[in-house]
Amino acid sequence: MKVSRKVMGVEYAIRDIVAEARRLEAAGRRVTYLNIGDPPWYGFQAPRGVLEELSRSALAGHAHYAPSEGLAELRAEIAKKEAAKGLDCGAEDVLVTNGVSEALDMVIASIVEDGDEVLLPGPYYPPYASYIRLHGGVPVEFATDAESSEPDIADIRSKVTGRTVAICVINPNNPSGTVYGKKALSEIVDIAAERGLYVICDEIYDEIVFDGGFDGIGSVARDAAVIVLNGFSKVHLMSGLRAGYMAFSRTPALDAIREHLPKLARVRIATCLPVQHAALASLRMPNGYIADFVSGLRKRRDAVVRGLDSVPGLSCPVPRGAFYAFPRIEDERFADDRKFVMGLLESRGVLTVHGSGFGSRYGSGHFRVVFLAPVETLEGAVEAIRSYMA
Numbered sequence: 001m002k003v004s005r006k007v008m009g010v011e012y013a014i015r016d017i018v019a020e021a022r023r024l025e026a027a028g029r030r031v032t033y034l035n036i037g038d039p040p041w042y043g044f045q046a047p048r049g050v051l052e053e054l055s056r057s058a059l060a061g062h063a064h065y066a067p068s069e070g071l072a073e074l075r076a077e078i079a080k081k082e083a084a085k086g087l088d089c090g091a092e093d094v095l096v097t098n099g100v101s102e103a104l105d106m107v108i109a110s111i112v113e114d115g116d117e118v119l120l121p122g123p124y125y126p127p128y129a130s131y132i133r134l135h136g137g138v139p140v141e142f143a144t145d146a147e148s149s150e151p152d153i154a155d156i157r158s159k160v161t162g163r164t165v166a167i168c169v170i171n172p173n174n175p176s177g178t179v180y181g182k183k184a185l186s187e188i189v190d191i192a193a194e195r196g197l198y199v200i201c202d203e204i205y206d207e208i209v210f211d212g213g214f215d216g217i218g219s220v221a222r223d224a225a226v227i228v229l230n231g232f233s234k235v236h237l238m239s240g241l242r243a244g245y246m247a248f249s250r251t252p253a254l255d256a257i258r259e260h261l262p263k264l265a266r267v268r269i270a271t272c273l274p275v276q277h278a279a280l281a282s283l284r285m286p287n288g289y290i291a292d293f294v295s296g297l298r299k300r301r302d303a304v305v306r307g308l309d310s311v312p313g314l315s316c317p318v319p320r321g322a323f324y325a326f327p328r329i330e331d332e333r334f335a336d337d338r339k340f341v342m343g344l345l346e347s348r349g350v351l352t353v354h355g356s357g358f359g360s361r362y363g364s365g366h367f368r369v370v371f372l373a374p375v376e377t378l379e380g381a382v383e384a385i386r387s388y389m390a
Ligand SMILES: Cc1ncc(COP(=O)(O)O)c(C=O)c1O
Pocket: 037, 098, 099, 100, 101, 102, 125, 170, 173, 174, 202, 204, 230, 231, 232, 233, 239, 243, 244
């Protein structure tokens, strides 16, 4: 029976490679999983009050449908958070979704037609390219300097064509950990405003920044067509509960999408109500646990980056945010990053993700290591990589 070419083209490297690891485990091998950015899976649990609110809501009978746009109190609390980062928005500008993933799908579905181009930071989080292709569009990567965390503005300008509809920003970036500053964000917004493009900015790691502060794109958005994507999977340690949102900047440039996109929210009905109650509790509670999480991550980052950078044949820029190291493979014997990752898995039982899964242009020749595991596990993995390459 027929299957669409669009769906055949969907890829998600981070999960696609797990099948091979499972096969090894079934054969009795031990695997160290450093492939998925899932904090609770590694033991970073959401505060008890959040989980209590989840179960209280379920037991109170909230197993019914929620409003399609999201719970009013949650939208108001999200708007407060985004406004504090500089976005001009209120509760009516927020739409609650089943994770950033669903928000991304809805936004891309609403703006991309066959052949339209969307600029993506290279390397990028894979679902960006997958959703763009699924909706008939063409992902186009632009360069970012991994050492300085600066996007190449001239490269962005040169890649805007008559078919471009949007520039995506992932800040902090998965997989590279780069964090754009205000000047870079402002230059991207300028290009978008000049050329009549949307700016879609994913800030899911906004509070996981190690060196210096974080600038929300909202603080430089002015009248541009800026849409912020964010959620509860990373900072709020609620990945499996599936809560995210989009927040629209208050600008006439977004009038048309704001009229039509909410129809997509209505056809998929709603986000789980007890999960929304838990998300609300998470935003309202003291956020000391986030500071503890980030300081634990800083120790892991320092250990893993120092280790990887000391391995002959690798060079590892220091990620400024999120929880991923993205070393470059400089040893030509390992020029094919997928073979490198598969060989490492088979010979040493360490699962990472090949860089080409994050974009062929700027991701190839790298691999991604998630640094959520304990420092000893990460140090063991670095030594396994060292001996594998030797
Ligand atoms: C940049 C980025 N956006 C979105 C997601 C997925 O978010 P959610 O769990 O809210 O769907 C991830 C997960 O790794 C991510 O790295």
